[in-house]
Amino acid sequence: MMQNRPLTPLLALVLAAALAVTLFPVFWVVMTSLKPPTDWNAAPAIWVPSEPTLANFRTLFDPSALEAYGLSGVSQPATPAILGSLLAAVLATLLSIAIGLASAIGLSRYAKLSKWTPLVILSGRMFPPAAIAVPFVIMFSAVNLIDSYAGLIAIYVAVTLPFSTWMLKSFVDDLPREIEQAAMLDGRSRLMAHLLVTIPLIKGGVFATTMFIFILNWSEFMFALVLSYTSVTTIPVQLAKYVTATAGTLYGVQAALAVLAMLPLILAGYAIQGHLARGMTFGAVKR
Amino acid sequence: MKDLQTTIPAVLRLDGLEKRFGAAEAVSDLSLELPAGSMTVLLGAAGAGKTTTLKMIAGLEPPDAGRIEIAGLDLTEAEPKDRNVAMIFDNLALYPNLTGYGNIAYPLRVARQAPEVVDRKVRQLAQVLKIGHVLERLPKTMSGGERQRVALGRALVRDPALFLLDEPLSSLDAMLRIELRAELRRLQREAGHSFFLATPDFSEALAVADTVVLLRAGRVVQVDAPQRLYDYPADMEAARFVGAPQINLVPARFAAEGLELAGQRFACPGFRAPRAAAFTLGIRPEAISAVPAGTGMIDATVTDLEPLGHLIALSAATAAGEMRLTGPAERFAAHAEGDAIGLVFDGPALLAFDTATERLLTARP
């Protein structure tokens, strides 16, 4: 059979090397986040910080924290970006899931799909963001949504909606429709049958999709970059901003923000590991 | 027995029901009346429109045209929950997150019945269905038969006007299937429920039905009592569909002596000749007997012997084409391939079909 053969020492070595390559960048960014400024871009590179410090992380919330190392001029705390990312990603995810669930049930149970449907849905992910960013700016300025989280969330919902719909639909498709039909015959209305039977039965799928959409929203960069003016900002945008007059690129602070940014995603990713393939492929590949 | 119609109220009346999926017609012009308290079987091959019909009755598929009346009420447009019908799906559709108890209790809980009433009803039913031991278990830990019974329980607990059963036994082993269908029959009889059961298996239909509705390509072909369906199939296709081994269909002519098959004329006592001169003769395998060569109505050569347990199916080449006949194993065991034999037809059992329209020509008694 294909399975169950043991790993030969040579293959084990290959695997170990692959693992090292896979984890090294993560190791590096984590180490950098713990490095004092003198270690940031030292030559030769310093792998493990000489004196590990949390100052970089503190700087994210208190820009003066690095002054202890003689570095001044960090003017921006990352707090607004972190809060902004949380707000935009969480709300947009919840909305995308709520609307996506309704659409998924509608499509799975009541619609006839044409052979073009997958392409149409996929094309939602194919728009070059730069192409729609400009019209967004024009349209949003007309309705005062520019530089508002409402606007950013609307975009996030729209661009993740094809994803959430299609992925959730694949979960709804997995559930025999007879189960909710049974509930309808057992006395539930159509709506209640979906609410009380369909959705609870795919709650694992809903959770996975939620995490997945969260990953997408949390990672989004270009829209946030383009649409942030004064009040809106997110972590990826802030990450690109950490350059100051005196210290140049704030490697450590950037790394600290990077660590904070990737932590929830890695956790979310591990939590839905089993569904990740499905998520990444629009529900086309199941596990 | 026409007057039965007036004495037994119809629990279900379908009138000109139609349903199409895109260009494909799933059900067309379906009109039916189901008497209360009976077991009616909807028989048809896969894709004949059985499930669509049941789902339209249940309100799960909206018909494109037609009327559905349940227990005297026009419920064509009603929501499923307002139709007072129960349905058992071919995949059973148990709530996977509820225990056996929860599944059976579900309709009662939706109807907000008092917990003690629910409990009483569920336990009572569990006893009848012999599933007391699975009440606390989730469906995935139950055996096929147990799940089947739980599904039955969930339907029975409500006492609806009509039960719709969509191939409820199809997923079970042969032995279990036979056991359960007898039980289904018993339950239906004892409580006087109205069952509308869909199946592709003619032997199941014959075994349990009071009446069989034969459905083909979305149209009703025949509505009849089981044995009559076998004895007088409405057309050639129905004749082929009902009965195993299949009926022999050979071109034949009416002759003064009786019958003419492939140029051979012979008398066939009891054969009720149709009014047409040329027709297709339908001969059930058991309506042929083998006799020594030269002594039969036509001559034949044995081409194959297929043991089927107590019976043997014998294939014989005749001038009119190959024919299959069945007979007791003891009697046929003596034959061997290549043997010359004679065939004798059981005249009263022969059927005549119009070759062109394929409709049954033989008059029904």
Next chain:
Amino acid sequence: MRKNRNQILDTVAKMDSGAMTRRSFIRKMGSLGVAAGVANAVALSPLGVRKAWAAISGPEERAWALAVEMAAKAEKKTLTLLIPTGSIGNMTPYADLWKTELGIELVFIEEPDEVVHTKGMQEAVAKTGNYDVMMPTAMSYPDWIDSGVIYDLTDWVEAHDPEIFNPDWGVVFPASHHAQLYNGRVAGLLNDGDQITLLCRKDHIENAGKAKAFADTFGYALGTPATWQEYRDIASFMHDPANGFYGSLEYRSRYYVKWMFMQRLISKGRLYFDQDMNPTFNSPEGLAALEDMLEMNQYLHPDAFSFTWSSNYNAFGRGEGFMNIAWPSGFKYAKAPSTGPATSGNIAATVMPADRLADGTLLHAGMFCWGYGYAVSKYSANPELAYAYAQWMTSPTISMDAIPYLGGYSDPYRVTHMKAPSQRMLDTYTQPYLDTLYDNIVNTVPDFCVPGGFEYQDALDKEIHACMTGEKDPQAALDDASRAFERITRRIGKDKVQQSWLALTRNLAEPIKKASGADTWL
């Protein structure tokens, strides 16, 4: 500044009434934070002390009066400023004053340098009104004015007179024109005298052994280079990569490298376009400039290809090179012990090297690049307040106070900043360096301060970079850049660019106009 305002006025009044000697006046003004040079100029002014003081402090006072009036009227009590990252240090010291005295809260939105233009253009489309004051480089003005995202400040300038054209304390000519005007109208108030100068390591020049070795090799004395040839000689001489010490630090990184080329090009008496908007760099001069740069590559700091201004400053400050082509802020950082541990006290600065023209004359030309200024958003809720802020911050007095702060990169731009500096200014820049700045700025040529400026500079930058990394040979790079320029001009409209280009070149230093032929253009 404001706190001792009354004391200053008292002092001026005393001096004016003759109740004070010149010496004690200068000392007293010094103690009040007024530069000795300013005090001296005031004291010696033929206008009389009170009038002269009023002339210098007038822009501030008028701006303040306008601010008070507008702040009172304003419904929105905040002023939002879009500023490039790294410039905030020159502005934060005054935020409290605006808060306490005017009740106006200053909100700073920092964006990376290259994003400020983007955000401004976006505002043209988005019209959020979220910015009141925007701080672009001079290159942004044409597109911003055309897009209607910022006010033409001319009327306000006339009404409240920031005295930017005053020969004694205004912005140094020609920067006063090319860094503030678009088609002859004021688009923004300059806040940052960005130009590049050459920093050298005095300690190494003064190293007798080296000086001798150099003289022996090259036949002339070691010093700050006067020409590009000397620059190259000295870089090659000082280059010592084994010890992490490199001949020079200049930029080969994307976005910066174009300036290195433009500087060399104008040194050869070429502007970027001719009178008819044909690119001029695709010429022997352009080729020579490129080849000079390629040759210099071997004597550069290895990080030149990734330098940003901050990493460049830090590398020089750590003592990793003999020379550096730097903005004035670079000098500021190199001089401060905290950021220039190796360079503090060891810098000899000079104007950018010259090139000998065909006629044998030495042409001194400098790049005026970047050059942040204050612009007022069309969508601001309180545009006049925003203007008042701009005038106040750039007034001779306030700017003199603001520029020396280390946390920002605002650089001297008024005549007084260089010729009559305050003590703090002197402490930050030193008088020799301020003189160098003055000598350099009067010969500057600006960035592409014409419509589509960013497109031009990016197209040029891309090709120069490709050439520097060896991806393209010099001629191909110049050909491609020149084709790109023609396409950009065509798309934007030749007439529009030409009008602005001619307006720009009309106000350049005479030697440069003459060398490039611009003096004959219409």
Next chain:
Amino acid sequence: MTPKLALKSVSKRYPGADVAAVEGLDLEVGAGETLALLGPSGCGKSTTLNMIVGLEHPSGGRIEIDGRDVTNIPAGKRNVGLVFQDYAVFTSMTVRQNLAFGLSVRRVARAEIARAVGEVAELLGMSDRLEARAGDLGGSQMQRVAIGRTLVTRPAILLLDEPLSNLESAARLAMRRELRRLQKEIGLTIVYVTHDQIEALSLADRIAVMQAGRLRQVEAATRILSRPAHTFVASFLGEPPMTLLAGRLSGGVFETGGLCLPVRSDLPDGRLTLGLRPQGLVPCGAADSALAGTVLHVEPRGPEAVLTVNCGGRKVKAVVPPGAAPAPGQVIGLAVPPGAVTAFDGDTNLRLHGSRITLGVPA
């Protein structure tokens, strides 16, 4: 003569399982013979099959093919062909590629492959479908491909694992005929695994009935119905199967539940199970047989009808011609000719050989 295939006390025990999947299996299949391995699902027949083909290794015993011990020879080298229940055709390949697979992986010459494939395609009537993608075929055609793919390699033994169970009933009938034809034409040694007794009866020379990992009976197909060796076989085979009455014989009376039947036999008193063959029982007057009762229901089957008669609380089944069927509720007797009754030991459930027994004739 050496049997083609011999299983010698083969057993299979999965780690962690309480009971053996297969226990002490002894079985021989002669050359050219078709043996059906029949049993309910989970009886161990698929495990047995997998062991023969080499997909699983027996925990004990040995397997011989042509007298050669193949127990430790891997699958693919035993010259055994297997046709899977789900056909397992290579759906991404064409029919031709499927058929050629077994030879091409052995690097047989191209011309030889083409010839063999053509031959088999001809045999299976697939010659015109060779270029079709196997994934696009219908069930019975896939079946043919699966069989053909195996035949091309000329296996010593062909194993068929429930080959018809995934087919629609009409296709199943046709395919059954097809298999019978092939069997005749090629003369292969076939082991046929099924849970469908009709298939087994129709196709096999001998039938081996398995239950719970054990072999209950191996018998010629023609005789197994009339001579079940074990009550399990009796209850499993037949349509409907025998009515089994477990009870006690004492003093010429067989008592089972509330039913007492006079018995004439040479059997000693004691626990006894009697099997009544439904096809053997003949309806008669209620008074004419001790085996009498109310007709519970009549199941028409077309050519015949199945009666369920409540005889003293035991439900006895009888098969009658449809025309002769009594109505439900009628009280009838059932005559039991001597051939219709089989006696089993009440304790071992094994058939009592050679016993003569007459039942139900009122004293």
Next chain:
Amino acid sequence: MTDFTHDPAALADPPPRPAGRRQRTSAMRWLVLPGQIISLVVLVLPLLVALYMSFTDWSPTRGSLWDARFAGLFNYEELLVYDTRFVEAVIRTLFLAVTCLSLEFALGLGLAVLFLREFKGKSVLFSAFLTPMMILPVVVGYTFWMLFQSNGPVNQILGLFLGPEAMPEWFRSAPLAMIAVIVTEVWHWTPLFFLILLSGLNAVPENPVRAAMILGASPRQIFFRVVLPMLKPVIIVAFVIRAMEIAKLFDEVFMLTRGGPGSSTETVSLYIYKLAFNDFQLAYGAAAAFLVLVGTLAIINLMLLPVRDQLLKGQG
């Protein structure tokens, strides 16, 4: 004897069309409506605006979009005929797609095959190998920017093994910067192929494999001739997803090289971003975006053709 009527006369009056269909379609409509509105307003409408824009000569320096001059196909002609930078970016993006996808596929497949073996700690390692794809693209870009610094760890390791000559300035040379981009992309997304291929491998039905085994195929023959072809749909889906992402590739490269040196690592996305948000040639940028969108759609559609039905059924 029949209890049933099957009387054609009953159909003399055709029964009224029931409302059931209405009911169901309305259920569908209400469920799908919010999603449709959002998609329409926030995706389709902007796209139409962009499409309109692409036929004008609009840039904010020319006033409002609605006053912009209609320019016909000027922008498209510019792009395809004269704008070598655009054409180069397209070719470069295609090159990136081909290179990265092949590498990711090969590495992902290798890793997936390793994971068919039995070894201790498999599930933990499985998670570990998935880590890269969960990381934000900007963080990945930033991290690799650090790694590829001239005095960064990559050069340090290279120097250790190959000597100091092998410590190049990664972002200074076009080919090296391209390698850095490819390495980053491959590191980031190989786990996706690994994950998808492993799911696919685990879902390969056992019987065809067993059948091939019984037919005498070697493990190698089984893998390449039976297993891989069965994975085709899954592989195509993976390729499609990645191809789509590469068409939009922006974040990592933006953080890593900003498209440099020169424009030697500039992807179409970066170029469109530059056109739109640096040069504010909005109409021109929109035209470029449309060309890219249409091209991507065409390519993806071609790639999808063999698996479209499976996608519809929602199966991989």
